[in-house]
Amino acid sequence: MRRRAALGGLLVSAAAQVAAAQSLPELRLDVGYAGVRQQALGPSDPEQATDAALIALFWRRPAERWEFLTSANLTYTRDSLAAAQGVAAFAFPWLGSEHLRTDVGAAGATFSLRSAGRGGNGNVFARQHYVRDQWGTWLGAASAISSRDGTRSRAFAGDLGAWTRWRFLYGSASYSRSSSTDRPLLITSGATVSPFAIGYEIEDAQLVLEARNGPHQIGVSWVTRRLVAGGDLSERALLASVSVQMTDRVSVLLGAGKQLFDPLRGLPSADLVTAALRVSLGPKTLPVMQRSALSQATVTRLAGGGGRLEVRVLASDTVHVEVAGDFSDWKPLPLEREGSFWVARAELPRGKYHVGVRLRQGSWRAPRNLARVRDDYGGDSGLVVIP
Amino acid sequence: MSMHRRVSTLVALVLASVSAAPAFAQGTVVLPIADAKARQAVEREIAQAAAKGLPTQPLVSKAMEGVTKQATGEQIQVAVASKAKRLEQARALLAPSPSVAELTSGADALDVGVPASMLKQIRAAWPATQSVAMPLDVLTELVARGIPAKLALVQITNLMARGATPSQIAALGSSVQADIASGLPPDAALEVRARGVMSLLPSPAAAASLAPTRTGPPR
Numbered sequence: 001m002r003r004r005a006a007l008g009g010l011l012v013s014a015a016a017q018v019a020a021a022q023s024l025p026e027l028r029l030d031v032g033y034a035g036v037r038q039q040a041l042g043p044s045d046p047e048q049a050t051d052a053a054l055i056a057l058f059w060r061r062p063a064e065r066w067e068f069l070t071s072a073n074l075t076y077t078r079d080s081l082a083a084a085q086g087v088a089a090f091a092f093p094w095l096g097s098e099h100l101r102t103d104v105g106a107a108g109a110t111f112s113l114r115s116a117g118r119g120g121n122g123n124v125f126a127r128q129h130y131v132r133d134q135w136g137t138w139l140g141a142a143s144a145i146s147s148r149d150g151t152r153s154r155a156f157a158g159d160l161g162a163w164t165r166w167r168f169l170y171g172s173a174s175y176s177r178s179s180s181t182d183r184p185l186l187i188t189s190g191a192t193v194s195p196f197a198i199g200y201e202i203e204d205a206q207l208v209l210e211a212r213n214g215p216h217q218i219g220v221s222w223v224t225r226r227l228v229a230g231g232d233l234s235e236r237a238l239l240a241s242v243s244v245q246m247t248d249r250v251s252v253l254l255g256a257g258k259q260l261f262d263p264l265r266g267l268p269s270a271d272l273v274t275a276a277l278r279v280s281l282g283p284k285t286l287p288v289m290q291r292s293a294l295s296q297a298t299v300t301r302l303a304g305g306g307g308r309l310e311v312r313v314l315a316s317d318t319v320h321v322e323v324a325g326d327f328s329d330w331k332p333l334p335l336e337r338e339g340s341f342w343v344a345r346a347e348l349p350r351g352k353y354h355v356g357v358r359l360r361q362g363s364w365r366a367p368r369n370l371a372r373v374r375d376d377y378g379g380d381s382g383l384v385v386i387p
Numbered sequence: 388m389s390m391h392r393r394v395s396t397l398v399a400l401v402l403a404s405v406s407a408a409p410a411f412a413q414g415t416v417v418l419p420i421a422d423a424k425a426r427q428a429v430e431r432e433i434a435q436a437a438a439k440g441l442p443t444q445p446l447v448s449k450a451m452e453g454v455t456k457q458a459t460g461e462q463i464q465v466a467v468a469s470k471a472k473r474l475e476q477a478r479a480l481l482a483p484s485p486s487v488a489e490l491t492s493g494a495d496a497l498d499v500g501v502p503a504s505m506l507k508q509i510r511a512a513w514p515a516t517q518s519v520a521m522p523l524d525v526l527t528e529l530v531a532r533g534i535p536a537k538l539a540l541v542q543i544t545n546l547m548a549r550g551a552t553p554s555q556i557a558a559l560g561s562s563v564q565a566d567i568a569s570g571l572p573p574d575a576a577l578e579v580r581a582r583g584v585m586s587l588l589p590s591p592a593a594a595a596s597l598a599p600t601r602t603g604p605p606r
Contacts, residue, residue, distance in 0.1 A: 330451040350553070352492060352524035354452075364456055371531035373499050376449070376466035377458040383531050385524045387557030 030056040030253065032276025054276065101129040103140075109265065119147040121266040123155075135164040138174075146182055146266040155180035155263040161206075170210040177203045179229075180263035189261040189269045191233035200230025202263070217243040225260055235260065239272075251278040295357045297367040297384055306349040307386040311335070311367060313342040315359055324364070325355040325381070332358075354381040418450055425460025429467050436471045441478065442487040445494065446470055473497045480506040483515060492523035499531045505540050512547040521553035522546075525560040 034052040103126065110120040127140035137160070144155040161174025180186075181199040193200070203226055210219035220240050227233035239257030246252060255274040261267060294314035299307045311323045313335065321342040322332040328346075335342035354373070356364035363379060366372045370382030420426035433446045449470045453463035477493030478485055480503055485493065493506050509519050509526065522543050529539040546556055 324455055326445075326448045326452070329448055330455040332455060350557075351488065351520070352495065352527065356456075371528045373495075373527075373531050375452060375456065376469060377453055377456045377462055379456060381452075383528050385521075385528050385557055385560050387521075387554050 027281045028058045029279045029281055030054070030058070030276050031279070032253065032274060034275075035273040037271040054274075101131055103127045103129070107265070111266075118149060119266075121146040123264050134166070135162065137162045142264055144264045144266070146185075148182065148184055148266070151184075153180060153182035153185075155182060157264050168212050170208075170212060172206075172208045174206045175204070176206070177201065177228075178263050182263055182266060185261060185263060185266055185268060186227075186231060186233075189233075191227060191231045193231040197230035201228045202226065202233070203228055204260070216245060217241075221257075223260055235269075237269075243278075249280040252276075253278055295365070295367040296369050297355055297382060298369075299384060299386055301387055302347065306347060309346050309348055309353070309355070309384060309386065311344045311355065311357060312338075313357055313359070314340055315342055319359050320361065321357065321359055323355065323357050325353050327353045327355075330356075348386050350386050352383065352385050355384055356381050418447070419454050420450065420460050420463055422460025425464050428464045429460075432464070432467050432471055436474065439475065441471060441474045442490055444487070445474065445491050470494060476503065477506065481510050481519070485510075486518055486520065488520040489518055489523065492520040492527070496523050496527045496530075499527050501526060501530055501536050505536060508540060508544060509547075512544045518553070522556050525556050528560045 032054050034054055036050055036052050104124075106122070106124045108120065108122045111118065121144060123142055123144035125140065125142035127138050129136055129138045139160045140158065142157045144157075146153050146155070155178060157176055157178035159174055159176035161172055163170065163172035165171075179199055179201045183193060183200070186193055186200055191200075204223055206221065206223045208219065208221045210217060218241070220238065222236070222238050224236045225234070237258040237260045239255065239259055241253070241255040243254075244252050253274070253276045255272065258271050259269065261269045295311065296313075297309060297311045299309055301307045309327070313321050313323075315321055317337055319342075321335045323335060323344045324330050324332045327348055333344055333346075335344040337343075354375075355367060355370060356375075356379075357367055358364045364375075364381070366380050366382030370384055372380045373383050375381045418426050418429055420429060429450050433443050433450075436446055437443050446467050450463050450467050453466055458466070473494035474490050476497060477490050481489050481493050496506060497503065505526070506523070509522050512522070513519055526536070526539050526543055529543075530536050542559070543556060546559065
């Protein structure tokens with residue numbers, strides 16, 4: 001039924017909001033498409049898939065001791081919905097402790113959903129983090145009020161979890177327990193509801209695994225849920241996502257899987273397939289993109305001061321490779337063959353240098369591991385600092 | 388060709404090309420810009436910069452970059468004029484007597500979007516006799532990596548206040564680069580690495596007592 005696609009669309013926007021909150025730039029726009037399918041409630045209400053359009057705006061302002069971020073989402077499906085959702089949060093470290101950080105915030109949504117009524121939702125949350133270099137833990141709590149066709153309901157939730165990072169891998173495990181009186185939400189999510197219960201309680205266990213390579217990211221989230229009071233429900237959900245940066249201002253986001261209903265936000269379960277473009281609108285571009293050319297620049301410090309810059313490019317021995325930079329007054333220098341690599345080395349005094357590499361007389365590119373700066377000529381250069 | 392010989396050849400090429408730069412600036416060598424009108428405009432821009440006491444080598448380098456990248460004469464002219472403007476701006480921000488290296492570093496920092504006020508803050512963090520070229524360079528690199536300028540500035544000025552050497556500040560940039568390459572988000576990498584460097588430095592009070600003795604030739 002198309003009406004429930006609208007609810008799924010809200011889920012998509014919430015997911016986009018969470019994804020946006022985890023990355024860096026200050027002003028971004030996500031625009032995309034979602035294919036939404038919701039489960040059947042019975043023989044007279046079959047499973048149905050519908051399209052949805054989604055748009056999300058994210059703004060973040062970091063300061064010395066705290067950080068403010070806000071985002072807004074709008075989701076629209078063809079026949080039934082215009083929904084908006086916003087969230088604002090502060091994140092700040094505790095004075096005197098570099099390992100403790102607190103997030104507090106509030107979020108609100110308004111919706112018009114045929115399957116689960118018209119109304120709105122507001123929630124507040126707080127989460128305390130203990131952060132070390134390669135691992136961390138958190139403990140959080142949230143409270144929400146929803147209004148659905150004039151009927152109010154309340155929800156509370158608590159969660160605890162831990163994360164760790166090893167090289168390019170990130171993983172987290174968490175447990176949460178939620179209680180809610182939003183029975184229509186539970187019904188639209190396919191659970192068998194006890195006729196005598198005023199509310200219900202659920203517990204979730206979640207595992208997240210992500211692999212990150214610069215701004216590119218692939219992740220999988222797995223949740224198992226059990227209804228511990230107020231009805232009967234046991235389900236699992238797997239959600240996969242990929243983020244690939246195309247340019248320094250545009251990324252492509254893809255996602256697929258199942259998202260479970262959220263009693264805090266009042267959002268029902270849905271199977272989702274999403275595709276979106278993320279565009280950086282502010283003065284800051286997206287994080288530095290890893291480029292496809294396998295070129296790399298490294299610096300070795302020299303005992304007498306300055307350092308040795310080494311540029312290595314993985315390319316066939318039939319390919320003509322050149323390196324240039326302000327250290328050579330942009331005169332292209334030839335590279336030498338060493339095994340599978342083309343290599344150039346130069347001993348340079350302390351300072352900052354721009355570096356470019358090109359193959360087959362093509363465009364000049366920054367070596368992939370260097371910071372990139374615009375070159376005033378429509379391209380970019382790599383930036384390296386010799387200590 | 389042996390490795391040593393290759394290195395020597397490259398170093399010789401580098402030195403030869405760098406030493407050729409002032410000749411362009413003095414107008415004794417014609418810039419290899421095909422468009423004669425644009426070439427004259429660029430040379431005029433460089434001469435004007437020299438008359439104002441600005442360093443000309445960064446302008447020549449910018450023009451040569453355009454030539455190598457096969458930019459149009461007009462593009463080169465605009466790029467050189469823009470670089471001259473940023474050098475002038477950097478000189479005002481890094482007053483009273485910035486070195487050539489500081490001016491170049493300041494102009495590059497402005498290039499990547501570092502706010503002008505931050506150049507002043509960096510300058511104020513160390514005595515006027517001590518070059519701030521390296522802190523500016525590291526700030527530029529961090530901002531180019533996507534780290535918010537404010538966050539990078541706080542970490543760098545903290546290190547400067549704690550008596551970090553230019554090498555220690557440079558090491559912050561290279562450590563952050565390694566962390567980002569291994570997948571750490573840029574701002575998290577900066578936070579972690581700044582904390583690591585900070586632990587090696589004296590307390591702010593001790594650093595303050597050392598400050599008058601901190602001297603070093605401007606680069």
